[in-house]
Amino acid sequence: MTEPNPKADLQRYLQGARDTLLWKLEGLSEYDVRRPLTPTGTNLLGLVKHAAGVELGYFADVFGRPFFDEGPPPSWYGEDAEANADMWATADESREEIVGLYRRVWEHSDATIAALGLDATGRVPWWPQDRREVTLHRVLVHVISDIQRHAGHADIVRELLDGSAGFLRGNDNLPPQDQEGWESHRRRLERVAREAGGS
Template identity: 75%
Template sequence: MTETNPKAELLRYLQEARDALTWKLDGLSEYDIRRPLTSTGTNLLGLVKHVAGVELGYFGDTFGRPFFDEEPPPWWYTEESEPNSDMWATADESREQIVGLYRQAWEHSDGTIATLTLDAIGHVPWWPEERREVTLHHILVRVISDTQRHAGHADIVRELIDGSAGHSQGKDSMPPEDQAWWESHRNRLERVAREANS
């Protein structure tokens, strides 16, 4: 049996989630990556912006490696920031800026991960005092979970925009059926739901 490197394995899962999330923006217009498709405003570019902030906070501030040298952006997690401002991009924030920030966050996070051991201790400044002390291992698992959750949101939002579905480019994990089959399948599920409800 091959011995695995736990840190490398966790980082691989994190990178897969990162790639899946950013891939969901490919081929879409500025409007489509920003348009809110849920009652709470969930949108693709906002999901990327949010997860960039998650990585910069958890792998940066938590371990004494802040990303922002000076003043953080106005959407950063402070008492002064507008509620939910990390979940959408203003008209002045381009796709390139947000995705670029996310890729910079990867580099910053990967630097933290490479430098520290899995049992290295950090302190999450925005958590209650009694829970602030964490390990790098804990934060890696937490951020993987959060990123995968938001990649799942992105899956649904993208499908609502143009019908695209699947995990990642070249690995969609979907049955290879045509549009007519999927329409029939969806109609069948609708019938079953109505029957179960009666």
């Protein structure tokens, strides 16, 4: 039996969410990665941009490990940014730029995680005063929860775009089913929903 390694376990779940987010962009046009597919504008590239901002905040700022040493942060990252500016990409922000930033951010996050013990403390200035002092362990759990949630959003958005679904390439985590089987399944669920709703 191998020795438990809680930090490695947490980091594995974080990396899984990161990989899922980026995989959801593969094979799509610039239009499709930016398309708002919910009433609140949820889109794939915006989810990646947001995830970069989340990791910047929690693994850089909270533990006093600055990421933007060589100049100011982007305009969408900061207290005076437009509301939801981190949830969509402007026409002049390329997919490569945002994905590249996210990869650099997660390298910085991984360096923070490697350098600190799970009991290392930081401060989250945007949390209520009585909860601002945190450990790396708590931040890891919080960020994993957040990024996994957005990976789930990305899964739904991608399925709405072209029917692609699943966790990762080679491990879609779905029961084996062809398109006809899924359509039959969906019709069955629609019929059950109508029956339950009295239609």
